[in-house]
Amino acid sequence: MYRLNVKKFGFALGLTGALIYLGCMIVMATAGKEASITFFNSLAHGLDVTSIIRMDVPLWEALIGIIQIFILGWLIGACIAAFYNAQIKNK
Template sequence: MYQLNVKKLGFAFGLTAAFLYLGCMIVMATAGKEGTITFFNSLLHGLDTTTIIRMDVSLTEALLGIVQTFILWWLIGACIGVFYNVQIKNK
């Protein structure tokens, strides 16, 4: 069976999550508070995000968030790759 490249899978997960984070930043920057609330309420099947949407996010905080998101999802992707590969070796 085909084995996954753990580093490449982790990078793919991390980059995908970072792009989603960037998309969220763009929505917040262009739609304003009410538009952002409407967008995320509809995306989350009507979950009311009014009380958790915070628009005063600094650029430093946003950049730190995108880096943290990349690292977290890189680790998640790498773990999935490792678990998949270990499972193949046992068969």
């Protein structure tokens, strides 16, 4: 079996999470409140997000969110790769 590069896998997962976060920002900025609620309700398997959706998110808060998602994604990806590599038997 091949070993995963922990840093690269973490970076890939972190960047993917940041892109998804950016996609959410774009949906909310372009679709409006009602369409955003419909979109996120369908993603959440019918969970009603009406009471928790916020349309007036400041830009600085959104940028901090992207950074936080990237860091969490990197840490999760690095853990997955490290756990995967730990299970590989060396010959």
